[in-house]
Amino acid sequence: MTKPTTMRRLPRQARGEQRIAAILQAAAQVFYEVGFDAATTDMIAQRAHTAIGSLYDFFPNKEAIAQRLCEQFCEDLRVLFEGILTDELVQVPLSQLIDDILDPLVQYHQTHPGFQALWLQSQGDPRLARMHQDLTEALTRKTAWIFARRYPKSDEASALRSSQICIRTVQALLPLAGDGPDLDSQIIAELKTMIQAYLQAVFGSESEM
Structure with a gap:
C-alpha cells in the first residue's frame, strides 16, 4: 500500500506556520545525519522540540515531510x-x-x-x-x-x-x-x-x- 505523501492540513495561524517550519528544519537535519530510511517521525519531533502528536497534526508520515x-x-x-x-x-x-x-x-x-x-x-x-x-x-x-x-x-x-x-x-x-x-x-x-x-x-x- 502506498503511503500518503500530502500534508493533513495547512496551518491557519502564524504559530502553526512556525511549527511546520521547525518540523521541516528538524527533518532536513535528521535526514542528513541518519539518512532517509533510518529517520523516524519520533526523531524529527524530538529534534523539532515538538510533541509527536503536533507533528501528526500536519504530516501523516515522514514521506509527507x-x-x-x-x-x-x-x-x-x-x-x-x-x-x-x-x-x-x-x-x-x-x-x-x-x-x-x-x-x-x-x-x-x-x-x-x-x-x-x-x-x-x-x-x-x-x-x-x-x-x-x-x-x-x-x-x-x-x-x-x-x-x-x-x-x-x-x-x-x-x-x-x-x-x-x-x-x-x-x-x-x-x-x-x-x-x-x-x-x-x-x-x-x-x-x-x-x-x-x-x-x-x-x-x-x-x-x-
Missing part, C-alpha cells in the same frame, strides 16, 4: 537561479560566469543539510520528478540563452546542447562533493575546471569571442 521539503527545495532553487542567471553574465569573464553560477548553488547545498540524500530519495515520486525536470529545463533554456549571446558565432542548437551538457554534468558530479557544511572544495574546484575547459573547447577562448 520529505515531499514538502522537496517542494521547498525546488522553489528555493527556482528563486536562486532567477537571481543568478541575469543578462550581466553575457559580458563577464568565463571563470567569473562559472563562479557566479556554481558558488551560490554550492552555498545552498552547504546550508541545507540533507538536500542530496532527500533529493535522491524523492526521484521515485512522479510529481516531484516532474518538478525537478521542469526546474532543469528552465535552467537549461536560460543558460543556453546566455551562451548564445556570449558566443554569437555559435548557433542556438550548439548553445542549447552545451547548456544541457553543463547542467547535467553539475547535477551528476556535485553529489560527489558530499552534503551539508563539509562539501569537498577540491571536487568543486575540479568541476569548475572541467566546465571551463569544455566551454573553451566548444566555443573558443575569450579572445576568440
Whole structure:
C-alpha cells in the first residue's frame, strides 16, 4: 500500500506556520545525519522540540515531510537561479560566469543539510520528478540563452546542447562533493575546471569571442 505523501492540513495561524517550519528544519537535519530510511517521525519531533502528536497534526508520515521539503527545495532553487542567471553574465569573464553560477548553488547545498540524500530519495515520486525536470529545463533554456549571446558565432542548437551538457554534468558530479557544511572544495574546484575547459573547447577562448 502506498503511503500518503500530502500534508493533513495547512496551518491557519502564524504559530502553526512556525511549527511546520521547525518540523521541516528538524527533518532536513535528521535526514542528513541518519539518512532517509533510518529517520523516524519520533526523531524529527524530538529534534523539532515538538510533541509527536503536533507533528501528526500536519504530516501523516515522514514521506509527507520529505515531499514538502522537496517542494521547498525546488522553489528555493527556482528563486536562486532567477537571481543568478541575469543578462550581466553575457559580458563577464568565463571563470567569473562559472563562479557566479556554481558558488551560490554550492552555498545552498552547504546550508541545507540533507538536500542530496532527500533529493535522491524523492526521484521515485512522479510529481516531484516532474518538478525537478521542469526546474532543469528552465535552467537549461536560460543558460543556453546566455551562451548564445556570449558566443554569437555559435548557433542556438550548439548553445542549447552545451547548456544541457553543463547542467547535467553539475547535477551528476556535485553529489560527489558530499552534503551539508563539509562539501569537498577540491571536487568543486575540479568541476569548475572541467566546465571551463569544455566551454573553451566548444566555443573558443575569450579572445576568440
